[in-house]
Amino acid sequence: MKYKSQKVAYWFFALSMLLLVLQLVYGFVMGFARIGFDNLHEFVPFNTARAVHTNLLVVWLLSGFMGAAYYIIPEEAQRELVNVKLAYVQLISLAVVGVVAVVGFHFNYWEGRKFLEIPRPLDFLVVINVLLFLGLILVTLFKGKRRTTTALVLSMGLLFAALLYLPGMLPFDSQVMDSFFRWWVVHLWVEGVWELIMGGILSFLLIKLTGVDREVIEKWLYVIVGLTFLSGVLGTGHHYYYIGVNKIWLIVGGIFSALEPLAFLAMALFAVNMYRKGEKKHPNKLALYWTLGAAIVSFVGAGLLGFAHTLPQTNLYTHGTLVTAMHAHLAFWGAYGMIVLAIISYSLPNMTGRKLYLTPRGRAAFWLSNIGMIGMTVAFGVAGVAQVYLERKFGMDFMLVQKEISIHFVVLIICASVFTTGIIMYIIEFYKHGRPTDEAMEVSIQ
Ligand code: HEM
Ligand code: HEM
Ligand SMILES: [Fe+2]
Known part of the structure; x- marks a missing residue:
C-alpha cells in the first residue's frame, strides 16, 4: 500500500541533492587551496569553506533522513501523514535555516566548534524545525494502525538525535567542558543514534527488496540496536583521551570504542545474509x-x-x-x-x-x-x-x-x-x- 502524503519525501530528497552539490563545491575549494590555488581566499578562506562543507553535509543528510521518515512512517503505520501542509512548512523552514546559516558563515557569523558552527540564536530555529518534524512523525506513528519495530527504531533514532542536539547548546567558559559536551552531539550522533536511523532505513529497504520475513529482519535490528548502545555510549571516551578530563577515559574509551565496529559488522552481515536468503526478485x-x-x-x-x-x-x-x-x-x-x-x-x-x-x-x-x-x-x-x-x-x-x-x-x-x-x-x-x-x-x- 502507498499513501499520497508520502510524496512530501520527494521534496526533502530534492533539497538534499541540491545541498550535496553545494557541499562538493566547497570540497573542491579546499582541495584547490591545498595545492596553491587559493584564489577565492578573500571571499571563502579555508576555514569558512571547511565549516560550510561539513555543515552542508549534516543538513543534506538530515534532509535525506527526514524524507526517508516521511516516506517510511506512513507505510509502516498504515495511514496518511497527520498533516501534509505542516510537512511542507517544515521543509521550507529547514531550507531557510540551512541557507541563512551557510550564508552567515561567509560573513563570519559562526562559532568555532567543529560541526556545530551554527550560532546559538539560529540553533533555536533548528530546534523549532525539528520539533515540528518529530511531532508530525510521532503523531502519525501513534495514530497509525501498526507500530512496527522498523518504524520505532527509526523514530527513536530521530527523537534521540534531536535531544542530543541540546547538550551542544550549553554555554561554557571552559574549553574542556565545551569539548566534553560537544562530543555528546558529534560522537553520539554518528556512533549512536544515527546508526539507529540507518538501521531502521536498512531494515525497511531489506524487507521491501529481499522479501525475507519481517520477523527475521527485525530480530537482526534488535541485535544491531543492542550492539550500538553497548559500544557507542562509553565509546565516546575515544574523544576524551587528551582533552583534560579524568584519565580513566583512556581505558574506558579504548575498550568500548574498540567494540564499536561490531555494530557495523552486524549491519553488513545482516544485509548480505538477507540478500542471500531473499527469494523475491525485486526489479529495483x-x-x-x-x-x-x-x-x-x-x-x-x-x-x-x-x-x-x-x-x-x-x-x-x-x-x-x-x-x-x-x-x-x-x-x-x-x-x-x-x-x-x-x-x-x-x-x-x-x-x-x-x-x-x-x-x-x-x-x-x-x-x-x-x-x-x-x-x-x-x-x-x-x-x-x-x-x-x-x-x-x-x-x-x-x-x-x-x-x-x-x-x-x-x-x-x-x-x-x-x-x-x-x-x-x-x-x-x-x-x-x-x-x-x-x-x-x-x-x-x-
Ligand atoms: C568533491 C568531493 C570532496 C572533496 C574534494 C572534499 C575535500 C575535503 C577537504 C579538503 C576537507 C578538509 C580536510 C582538512 O582538514 O584539511 C574535507 C573535510 C571533510 N569532508 Fe570532504 N570532500 C569531498 C566530499 C565529501 C563528502 C561526499 C563527504 C561526506 C559524505 C565529506 C565529508 C567531509 C567531512 C566529514 C570532513 C571533516 C573531516 C574532519 O573533521 O577531519 N566530504 N573534505
Ligand atoms: C558512521 C559512523 C562514523 C562516522 C560518520 C564517523 C565520523 C567521524 C568524524 C567526522 C570524525 C571527526 C570528528 C571531529 O574531529 O570533530 C571522527 C573522529 C573519530 N572517529 Fe569516527 N565516525 C564513525 C564511526 C567511528 C567508529 C565506529 C570508530 C571506532 C571504531 C571511530 C573512531 C573515531 C576516532 C578515534 C575519532 C577521533 C579522531 C581524532 O582524534 O582526530 N569512528 N569520526
Ligand atoms: Fe567517536
Missing part, C-alpha cells in the same frame, strides 16, 4: 546495490578505518590529522550518504511512476561515486600517515609539513572528480524521474 536492483553498498562500505569506513585510530596509543599520534579526514569521508559516505541514496533510489520510481531501475547511468553513478570515494580515502590516508610521521614523529613545523604533503591533494582532486561525476549522474537520474504524481501513488507496488 539499483536500490539493492545502494542498500548492500551502504552496509558494506560503512563497515570499512566506520568500522575498520575507525578502529585504525581509536586506541589511545595510536590516537596520541593521529588525532586531528588527515588520518581523521580519511576515516570521516568513507564513514560518512558509506553509512549515511549511501543509505540516503538507497532510500531515494527505492522510493523515487514508486512516487513518480517511472521505473528507471538499473539504467546504464544509474549503474555508472554507483560505481564512479564509490570508486572515486575510495580513491579519496586512500589519498587522505597517505597524506595523513605522512603528516603523522613528519609532524608528530620528527617534529617538523606544521606548515612545512602541509607543503610537503600537498601532492596528495592533487590525487585527491582527481579522485574527487571521479566521485563528483558519479554524483552528477545520480542527480541526472533523479531529475529524469520527474515529479511525484497522485496517479503513481495509486499504483500498488511489490
Whole structure:
C-alpha cells in the first residue's frame, strides 16, 4: 500500500541533492587551496569553506533522513501523514535555516566548534524545525494502525538525535567542558543514534527488496540496536583521551570504542545474509546495490578505518590529522550518504511512476561515486600517515609539513572528480524521474 502524503519525501530528497552539490563545491575549494590555488581566499578562506562543507553535509543528510521518515512512517503505520501542509512548512523552514546559516558563515557569523558552527540564536530555529518534524512523525506513528519495530527504531533514532542536539547548546567558559559536551552531539550522533536511523532505513529497504520475513529482519535490528548502545555510549571516551578530563577515559574509551565496529559488522552481515536468503526478485536492483553498498562500505569506513585510530596509543599520534579526514569521508559516505541514496533510489520510481531501475547511468553513478570515494580515502590516508610521521614523529613545523604533503591533494582532486561525476549522474537520474504524481501513488507496488 502507498499513501499520497508520502510524496512530501520527494521534496526533502530534492533539497538534499541540491545541498550535496553545494557541499562538493566547497570540497573542491579546499582541495584547490591545498595545492596553491587559493584564489577565492578573500571571499571563502579555508576555514569558512571547511565549516560550510561539513555543515552542508549534516543538513543534506538530515534532509535525506527526514524524507526517508516521511516516506517510511506512513507505510509502516498504515495511514496518511497527520498533516501534509505542516510537512511542507517544515521543509521550507529547514531550507531557510540551512541557507541563512551557510550564508552567515561567509560573513563570519559562526562559532568555532567543529560541526556545530551554527550560532546559538539560529540553533533555536533548528530546534523549532525539528520539533515540528518529530511531532508530525510521532503523531502519525501513534495514530497509525501498526507500530512496527522498523518504524520505532527509526523514530527513536530521530527523537534521540534531536535531544542530543541540546547538550551542544550549553554555554561554557571552559574549553574542556565545551569539548566534553560537544562530543555528546558529534560522537553520539554518528556512533549512536544515527546508526539507529540507518538501521531502521536498512531494515525497511531489506524487507521491501529481499522479501525475507519481517520477523527475521527485525530480530537482526534488535541485535544491531543492542550492539550500538553497548559500544557507542562509553565509546565516546575515544574523544576524551587528551582533552583534560579524568584519565580513566583512556581505558574506558579504548575498550568500548574498540567494540564499536561490531555494530557495523552486524549491519553488513545482516544485509548480505538477507540478500542471500531473499527469494523475491525485486526489479529495483539499483536500490539493492545502494542498500548492500551502504552496509558494506560503512563497515570499512566506520568500522575498520575507525578502529585504525581509536586506541589511545595510536590516537596520541593521529588525532586531528588527515588520518581523521580519511576515516570521516568513507564513514560518512558509506553509512549515511549511501543509505540516503538507497532510500531515494527505492522510493523515487514508486512516487513518480517511472521505473528507471538499473539504467546504464544509474549503474555508472554507483560505481564512479564509490570508486572515486575510495580513491579519496586512500589519498587522505597517505597524506595523513605522512603528516603523522613528519609532524608528530620528527617534529617538523606544521606548515612545512602541509607543503610537503600537498601532492596528495592533487590525487585527491582527481579522485574527487571521479566521485563528483558519479554524483552528477545520480542527480541526472533523479531529475529524469520527474515529479511525484497522485496517479503513481495509486499504483500498488511489490
Ligand atoms: C568533491 C568531493 C570532496 C572533496 C574534494 C572534499 C575535500 C575535503 C577537504 C579538503 C576537507 C578538509 C580536510 C582538512 O582538514 O584539511 C574535507 C573535510 C571533510 N569532508 Fe570532504 N570532500 C569531498 C566530499 C565529501 C563528502 C561526499 C563527504 C561526506 C559524505 C565529506 C565529508 C567531509 C567531512 C566529514 C570532513 C571533516 C573531516 C574532519 O573533521 O577531519 N566530504 N573534505
Ligand atoms: C558512521 C559512523 C562514523 C562516522 C560518520 C564517523 C565520523 C567521524 C568524524 C567526522 C570524525 C571527526 C570528528 C571531529 O574531529 O570533530 C571522527 C573522529 C573519530 N572517529 Fe569516527 N565516525 C564513525 C564511526 C567511528 C567508529 C565506529 C570508530 C571506532 C571504531 C571511530 C573512531 C573515531 C576516532 C578515534 C575519532 C577521533 C579522531 C581524532 O582524534 O582526530 N569512528 N569520526
Ligand atoms: Fe567517536
